[in-house]
Amino acid sequence: MARDGKRRIINGALELLRAEGGGSITLDATARQVGLTKPGLMYHFPTKEALMLAVVDHVAAEWVRSMADRLGGSPAEASASDRIRAYVETAFTGRLDRADFAIFFDAVYRDALTEAWERRLRPWLDLPDDLPDSTRARLTAARLAADGYWIAVATGVFAPAERDHAPLTAVMDTLLKDENH
Numbered sequence: 599m600a601r602d603g604k605r606r607i608i609n610g611a612l613e614l615l616r617a618e619g620g621g622s623i624t625l626d627a628t629a630r631q632v633g634l635t636k637p638g639l640m641y642h643f644p645t646k647e648a649l650m651l652a653v654v655d656h657v658a659a660e661w662v663r664s665m666a667d668r669l670g671g672s673p674a675e676a677s678a679s680d681r682i683r684a685y686v687e688t689a690f691t692g693r694l695d696r697a698d699f700a701i702f703f704d705a706v707y708r709d710a711l712t713e714a715w716e717r718r719l720r721p722w723l724d725l726p727d728d729l730p731d732s733t734r735a736r737l738t739a740a741r742l743a744a745d746g747y748w749i750a751v752a753t754g755v756f757a758p759a760e761r762d763h764a765p766l767t768a769v770m771d772t773l774l775k776d777e778n779h
Contacts, residue, residue: 604642607632608656611649615697623649647710654711657701658718664688665722673721678729681722682737683774689744690767694752702749740773 610632611623625646629639643649665684666672673681692698705711723741725734747766750757758766 604652607634607639607642607649608652611653612656612697615653615700616695618697623653625649647708650704650708651710651714654701654705654714655718657698658715661688661692662718662722664692678725678733678737679774682740685719685722686740686744686770686774689748690763690770692748694748696753699749699752736773736775740770743770743773 607628611628614623614627614631623646625636625639625643628649629636632639639649643652665681665688668684668687669676669680673684676684702715705715725737729737743766747758
């Protein structure tokens with residue numbers, strides 16, 4: 599029951615963010631959104647920081663699920679190219695909006711939130727030290743391009759035109775070509 603309550607609260611906080619286009623989460627507004635009193639919400643999340651950490655962890659877990667689905671398994675057994683490809687595909691095809699950007703952006707200024715993103719995404723994005731420099735550069739360029747793409751789409755600031763999606767995907771495919779396959 600507690601797990602369902604927490605999930606309902608996290609989903610309610612996300613709904614608020616989406617409705618406000620990436621606004622701020624408050625304990626009061628979230629409690630109203632899910633039909634709880636503020637003390638009822640605080641039973642599960644005693645502080646705004648605790649709620650935000652749960653929201654960030656939830657969103658990062660969604661990214662991980664999407665990447666795992668695309669990869670068809672665990673990042674531990676995959677090549678660096680395949681892991682980065684799963685990330686790029688998630689960034690290029692995810693339904694992203696200003697709330698996603700706000701969740702990511704807010705984490706930059708709070709160590710605990712940054713750590714939640716890093717913990718979830720590190721197995722996907724870390725590159726082995728023994729990769730040739732040219733491969734590291736290609737994979738890093740692909741990841742950074744994907745970051746820029748999803749941020750532009752989520753915020754609507756200089757978002758690429760729909761007609762550019764397929765050509766951009768082709769460029770990414772070139773960057774992600776695994777020379778070991």
